[in-house]
Amino acid sequence: MSARELITDHLDLWTGAVTQKRSSGRGTNGKIELTGIKKLRELILELAVRGKLVEQDPDDEPASVLLERIADEKAWLVKEGKIKKPKKLPEIAEEEMYFELPSGWQWERLDHLFAIVTDGDHQAPPKSEAGIPFLVISNINKGYLDFSECRRVPDNYYDQLDWTKKPKKGDILYTVTGSYGIPVKVNENLGFCVQRHVAILKASPSTPTPFLKVVLSSPYAKRIADSIATGIAQKTVPLTGLRKLTFALPPVEEQHRIVDKVDELMALCDRLEQQVGDQLEAHEVLVDTLLDALTRSTDAAEVAESWARIAEHFDTLFTTEASIDKLKQAILQLAVMGQLVEQDPDDEPASELLERIAEEKARLVKQGKLKKPKAISAPQAEDIPFQVPNNWKWCRLECLALHSASGWSPQCNNTPRIGDEWGVLKVSAVSWGSFNSDENKALPASLMPRPELEVKPNDFLISRANTAELVARSAVVPEDVPKNLMMSDKIVRFVFSDRVNAFYINLFNNSKISRDYYSRVAGGTSSSMKNVSRKQVQDLLVPLPPEKEQQRIVEKVDDLMALCDHLKTRLNEAGETRTQLAEAVVEQAVS
Template identity: 45%
Template sequence: MSARELITEHLDLWTGAVTHKSSAGRGRNGKIELTGIKKLRELILELAVRGKLVEQDPNDEPASVLLERIAEEKARLVKEGRIRKPRMLPEITEEEMPFELPEGWSWARLGNISQINPRNDADDEIIASFIPMPMITTSFHGEHEQEARSWREIKKGYTHFADGDIAIAKITPCFENSKAAVFRNLESGIGAGTTELHVARPYEGTLNQLFILLCLKSPRFLSNGENKMTGSAGQKRVPKDFFAGEPLPFPPLAEQNRIVEKVDELMALCDRLEQQVGDQLEAHEVLVDTLLDALISSADAAEVAKNWARIAEHFDTLFTTEASIDKLKVSTLDLAAKGRLVPFYKDEKPLKKILSFGPRNGFSPKECNHATGYKALKLGATTKGKLDLNESKNVEVDVDNSSHLWLRHGDILIQRGNASSHVGCNVMISEDHPGFIYPDLMMKIRVKEEADPRFISLYLSAPKSRQFMWKRMTGTSGTMPKISKKVVEAIPIALPDMATQQATIEKVDELMALCDQLKARLSEVGETRTYLAEAVVEQAVQ
């Protein structure tokens, strides 16, 4: 199958594989990664460096002749004293060749066809370009920004480079993200910048720098480089020997130019596909927001039923992303708290009238590395709406068995301090948990007999209650946002009779279960599409 067929016959796969990532923050949607198009870009690069993107021309001068000419040019420059004699790297063995090359191609080491990490010799007073890491992009064209500095300022303590040089970031995560550049239009033709670069300076007229850049950005090179990194976590770097010595596929110069031209064309196609998918997702989000806004603005249960019918008619096409399903969950809570799912009309009163608080907030006992039989929850135990006992730590405590700090069935835990998006989130404890206590940054409430704790937890999770708490958070810049017991006590609540509370809970549970089913199905579809995209890439490069 040709490269064009691989791409055009699987367009629905490339555009349909989308990964949704949750994102913290009030009113923010999760990030979207266009996984299929990302895989398509990887496929284009792999096809390019394996000689499968454009047809070979038997009239092209073989790469072996080009390599001989590079060796001659290098010898001439050494003889003239213009460069130092570089260390000749060994011939590439068959064991080092990961795949078969097309006719006319050769394997080459970057250290044999270019100068590695060269230095510039220039007058102190000239103006040169300074390029820190943030100015180096992940663009497939190796684009970069720059700022003018005197050479005197930047010649020491920085990496040197010049127009036409190729560079790639050597430190994590910049290397894995393929931050790389082909330097162009530098002030006075030279520059210096971040020390976290490996630089290759080709011999003039011997290769297409953008083709070498494609090799450095190819999945195989990045994966091999990541495996060869040295150093501690967060400070790992790709060694110079890998950069200079990793075998690269090297086609005839004319084919290098054709490959770069074709990659430009196909990457532009990827850009258009990304824009198209992005526009579709944005339009989808606007439609979901419009219909859900109408739903939660319904005046009564009858209007809810009418607006819900409009949504139900297009349910399968509306709730096709994690973000849209999460919005449906929030809308469900909003309707429940307003008495629109199951009708109830009662005057609002402060939550204080139906609550009893623990005598104080939790506390922070001494953590220990060994099991003591007692554990304290971490804040992560309650941030997802369900109690996660794995988010806990062993502690040494001396607390009476009757203490309010122990977790009992019906207790509601509320985060009083955390990142602002998590302040006020709560969970209801559905069963006793002997040996578990809650920490200082949580508060615990217990409801009186007239209220079902499940209904109160639901009510506290609804947008109206969360916004009430967020507006009353305290804390200055740089300090943790918090709410007080008084804030929770003041939350206005309309409390129906017990039968209506329980009917509301049942309706919410029913709709939440539906949302969870939608998410599970969505996850399966997303995984399948991603798997298929990966399979196509793997098959294409074999």
Template identity: 40%
Template sequence: MSARELITEHLDLWSGAVTKKSSSGRGSKGKVELTGVKKLRELILELAVRGKLVEQGIPTESSPNLVALMEQEKSRLVASGRIKKPKAVCSTQLESYPFDIPKAWGWYSLGALGYTQTGSTPSKSQNELFGSDIPFLKPGDISDNGDIFYENEGLSEAGKATLGKWAEKGSILMVCIGTIGKCGLIEQQCTFNQQINSVTPYIPEVSRFLMLCLKSPYFQAAAWEKSSSTTISILNKGKWESIPVPLPPLEEQHRIVQKVDELMALCDRLEQQTSDQLEAHETLVDTLLGTLTQSENATELADNWARLAAHFDTLFTTEQSIDKLKQTILQLAVMGRLVEQDDEDEPASHLLKCIDKEIGQRVSEGTIRKPKALAMVEGSFPYDLPKGWRWEKLGRFTLIGTGATPSRGRPDYYSPPEYPWVTSGETSQAFICDTKERVSSLAVKETNISIYPAGTLIVAMYGQGKTRGQITELKVAAGTNQACAAIQPIIKDESHRRYIKLCFIKLYDEIREVAAGGAQPNLNTGKIANTLIPLPPLTEQNRIVQKVDELMALCDQLKERINQASETRCQLAEAVVEKGLSA
């Protein structure tokens, strides 16, 4: 089977292998990686450098002839003083061959094929060294796909002269510190910093094939293998230029580059087609899920849900679509449209009266302080609620506290480690059964730490990335640091507590938006207490959380099936790659 057949006969496999890459937080859109197309691009490059991408004709020349021309050009450059005399060209020993190559090809170290340099940076205190005479490139100016951005920063002619090194048009740059392996072919003369190495082929016509070699999985793996790492990965120039490179005759290089361009264009079209299909699917899912939340009454909702349920297997085929279904379920739950209302249910106003009575009793017993009065709930609301429900602030029916961080200079505050101590980063878990750190009884006695009982809900008030607004539930008694709010429902009812948690998961994005601050916006207990909650009758809360559990379990089953299918497709793609390389 030819390379072309190997690729084109498996287009459905390449386009079907899709994985979720990342998401920025609860309720956010996850990025999707087209794993199959990525594997296909890698396969094309690997076949190219192994001499398996184009037919092998009767060679009219060999790579040693080409290297001889390189030697002549190198001697001319050295004699003219343009470059220093590099190490002599040497073939890789037979036992060191990474893989077999065609007879007319040869193995040579990267440094034998071109002049190599490591960049440097002029003194930032000398403004006259910077300007727009020549681009000054850094790793961020080289994209993952090899595009070069020349406009971000430049040097003056004086800056270029100070460095005494630059790369000519047709040179290949590779990042060799940090994001090792990113590389690009420059189309104009450039300078670059110390995180980048360059190779300028002695024969310019070699540049494009050499670029394919450096981007290939073989060379990328070799570069990482030769790198050293402490806190950051580093590949020095000596080790980089010693990596063996397979070199075909020049005529075959041109045919390989042309075939790679053709097949990469096919990958572009396949990638665009797959992305368009995913986008169209996402739009369809959004529209159909929107019919649920926009239903005017229970009958219309039931009809729309039945229509959706009949096509679950074709609609919910990606992790993104299932995550959106989960968000819609939560939206219907807090709007009072997920379960039927029962006229026999005691309204939320009755629940609030019971809560007021419980608060009064605890205040008189001295077990709690009298809560601060909250401003009345008034103004416009996000949506209308069913009969028996009411909008109410969280602080009206819960107790809200926070914690503290004992002095790190007091070892006796942390030893013996007796009480679990929650940090905001740990709120990413659905439940907390244990913590990374614990505090001592002395810390609880002498600091502002409170030990909250199991069942307390913990919300992150600030923290890095997606942390702010996350909610978790204590399964053990624990204290918290000052970056967490502890929410204790007045009524000790499991469904009530779970409904509050459900509301916070649904309101994740909205809660984050009310945070105040500059570089790191913060919530506080006052903002948490004033969070507006759609409060149903207590018995309906029980029905809601049961239905949510039932539907979330269905979503998890769908997601598991999708993950298994995606994993299978990725494994098949890997198998096809292996087949192509071993052919």
């Protein structure tokens, strides 16, 4: 099977195998990786370095002749005093010959293919506002030379560098530290130098750099680099190991055919990526349009009509994690707009519920159990984002709370508590929509706990400081919460009347309406740390349903979210299956 047939015969597999990229925290960041096309690129390179991408020609000059020319050129450099006589490297052992060679090919070590394998200057260079570009790993690890934001060194520093430290056209740069294993071919004589974490593979006149760039980009080379990399926190490929890497070298004419074929097939992969990317973008626009129409519906008839359009194409609409996450947000929005469950005319209206809560608070004030609250400003018409059903009522969050308070942040141990020891909750305990008691730090034995800050079942906890995405995220403390866990000062607790369903408030707090509010009022100068005050949380406008309807909404949302999670699981399983099939095709092709 030819390489082009390998692509076209499995086209659905290459374009259909996609995976969701993970963010640094829980969940995903909405970005998709085209795993199938990535595997296809790797397969093309793997076939290239094994001599399985193009046909061999018995009339080609064998690789041994090319190796003799390179050896003669290195010997001349040694004679001229331009490089030191290289140390003799060990003969290539049988276990270093990783596959059977085609006719005319020959195994050789990397050091014998270049004039010299070295790296950048080991001394920290002087800085300069202008002058010669000085490239570091970040200027190379994208796979090309990036001069846009590079450091500079004085001209006289560059002038005194040995010629081997100055990359020239035809050389290959190779990252050896951190993001190691990335080769970049130098295509122009630009005049620049590099840091010590970048290897410089200086080409001699006969060095086949286009083909060697292909080899160094391949999974084959990456596997070998992985096997010789040293270090723990930051891995490094030592130059001594890099020089000993063994590669299979084809005849010169075949090298040209391989490079041309790789370029042709990579261009085909580019087109496939563009096509899949366009399809995914169109899919995203369609999902957004239909869900937007659903959430903008003004009555039950419009909701039914919009949902019918979605249901008709459900299997083709919700095929990515991002689209399912958008469906979840649409469910939340319908829930808090009173369009997810039917209203019951026999339910006590929310206006009476608010009166009962006010009476309860007045009674507790009279009994000395609460301080007299400050007057709460009524919602203004211009602040109300949408109309709610007749038996609902807009109110401030503070109207529903009996009281609220922040926690305490003493200097804690860096480890979680053990057993029933006292611990202080981190903001990550409430950042993901559900309460996580494991996210805590142990209170030192030298400090006395503050029992009044211990969280209790049904407490509504909200973070007042976090990233822009996570600030003001909330959770409800469950009935089975472990004892002796206190709030930190970055967590605010609201205790609601028993007539208020804290889980309804939690799902509203995680809806787009609330998130838009917090994005407007949150303080902080960077997205990495935003904060909201307790007063800003108290002022959040809440669409309050009757007490019984709150429970029906929470139950319906729980059911629908479980269905969405099940859909995600099936989607991930299908994605994993397609990825495994792609890997199986790759393995079969190279074996």
